Amino acid sequence: xxxxDEFNYVLQIIxxxxxxxxxxxxxxxIFNTENEGNSxxxxxxFTYDLIRPYVVSIQRxxxxxxxTKSNTLVFTVYFSEAVETxxxxxxxxxxxxxxxxxxxxxSTYSISVNNLESYFGAVSLNLKSTxxxxxxxxxxxxxxxxxxxQN
Numbered sequence: 247x248x249x250x251d252e253f254n255y256v257l258q259i260i261x262x263x264x265x266x267x268x269x270x271x272x273x274x275x276i277f278n279t280e281n282e283g284n285s286x287x288x289x290x291x292f293t294y295d296l297i298r299p300y301v302v303s304i305q306r307x308x309x310x311x312x313x314t315k316s317n318t319l320v321f322t323v324y325f326s327e328a329v330e331t332x333x334x335x336x337x338x339x340x341x342x343x344x345x346x347x348x349x350x351x352x353s354t355y356s357i358s359v360n361n362l363e364s365y366f367g368a369v370s371l372n373l374k375s376t377x378x379x380x381x382x383x384x385x386x387x388x389x390x391x392x393x394x395x396q397n
Contacts, residue, residue, distance in 0.1 A: 252278055261294035268292070295383035300326045304371055307356065317363040320356055321371045328352035329379050329387065336377035340365050 248256045255276065261267055268291040274283030301323060306312075308320040332355050334345035339359050346358040359371055373379075379387040 247276075261292075264295055264297065266291065266293050293383045295381060295385060297327075297381075298385040298388045299329050299379070299381045300388040301373060302326050315366075317360070319359045319362065319369055319371075321359065322350070323355045323357055323371075323373075325353045325355075325379075325387075327381055329381055331378040331380055333378055336374055336379055338372050338374050340367075340369055343369075 250256055257269075259269060268289050270289040271284065271287040273286040276284045303324045305322045305324070306319065307322045309316050329352070332347055332349070334347050334357075337345050337347075337357055337359075339345075340362070342361050342364070344360045346360060348356040348358075350356055357371060359369060362369065373387070373389075375389050377387065381387075
């Protein structure tokens with residue numbers, strides 16, 4: 247801890263492992279020139295996380311038949327950790343497809359690929375290279391190239 251002036255100090259914190267940590271300065275830990283101790287500080291909580299999330303797998307959920315004339319296909323996307331800001335605009339597939347995103351849990355999402363009534367052929371669900379998906383610490387997802395096809 248370095249003293250800046252009578253009222254301000256700088257404290258450098260170096261986490262030793264990933265995860266949640268907090269810091270709180272106990273009462274009477276620091277004294278001014280009149281030998282008056284500090285009050286207890288407020289508790290600051292941080293998440294130390296340098297690991298970026300990634301797509302573990304994308305699996306076709308419904309319909310399960312590989313060949314289908316369904317207008318909608320549902321895929322399950324499994325991420326390596328809890329993610330947030332998962333939006334329909336983060337995915338791509340055949341032209342004119344639209345997407346619906348449903349959160350199953352913090353690391354699993356169901357993605358419906360809609361508007362397939364005029365499409366015949368293989369359908370893949372891809373994560374766009376530029377997307378908004380990140381973990382709770384704000385680490386953006388690794389650019390994962392995973393294609394799952396409907397033949």
